[in-house]
Amino acid sequence: MQTRIQDLRKARKITQSELADAVNVTRQTIISLENGRYNASLILAHKIAQFFKVSIEEVFIFDKEEEKL
Amino acid sequence: MKGILCGSTAKTNEEYRKVIKSRMKIMAVIIIIGIITAAIGFGAEFYLKVSINEHMMGVYSGIGVGIFVAGTILLIKNRLLLKNDEKLKESRLNNTDERIQEIGNRAFRTASYIMLLSLYVTALIGGLFYQVLVEVLLFIVCTFLLSYVIAFKYYNNKM
Secondary structure, eight states, X not given: OEEOHHHHHXXXXXXXXXXXXXXXXOHHHHHHHHHTXXXXXXXXXXXXXXXXXXXXXXXEEOOTTTTTO | OTTSSOOOOXXXXXXXXXXHHHHHHHHHHHHHXXXXXXXXHHHIIIIIOOOOOHHHHHHHHHHHHHXXXXXXXXXXXXXXXXXXXXXXXXXXXXXXXXHHHHHHHHHHHHHHHHHHHHHHHHHHHHTTTOHHHHHHHHHHHHHHHHHHHHHHHHHHHHO
């Protein structure tokens, strides 16, 4: 799944480590989320969206074609 | 070992401290098991008045010493973790990170396939020479699969 984490993070001048610390995951998990190699759980998605003070849909891009819907 | 048999849901360092303390108790039990195993290997003939061939005595004492050393190292490692907040946090993240837990689950599944296949091949070939080997290995495979079915039903009812 594609995400806008990197854009949101860079716009707010936040490092991967700072975001990882804030949502209680490792930096590698943030890297994997940004690269679209790992899909976050609902709880982690909420934590990240709340950290940036935006809705989940603004962070995670749900592609219907990718999900064969 | 990252991601295997060490997952945790601790959200803060204080919660994780309790997890580490309970793990240290498990390590103490493992150390005792190691000592008992090594004692059987070193002194079976003397204490239990049974005759074991030298090779098996070596195996028992080797396993016992191995378990004892591993348990002691992990006990010391956990004790040091409790004294260092930075390392404790790093360890907590490695134990609670959902991606690492997912990787652990997948790696465990792959290892299970390989273990089952290895046991089956060993039973098949070894059975040509030792009949008891087939019975023991198939018993282990059946126990593994039965445990999986029971655990699946248990968690199916919980979720």
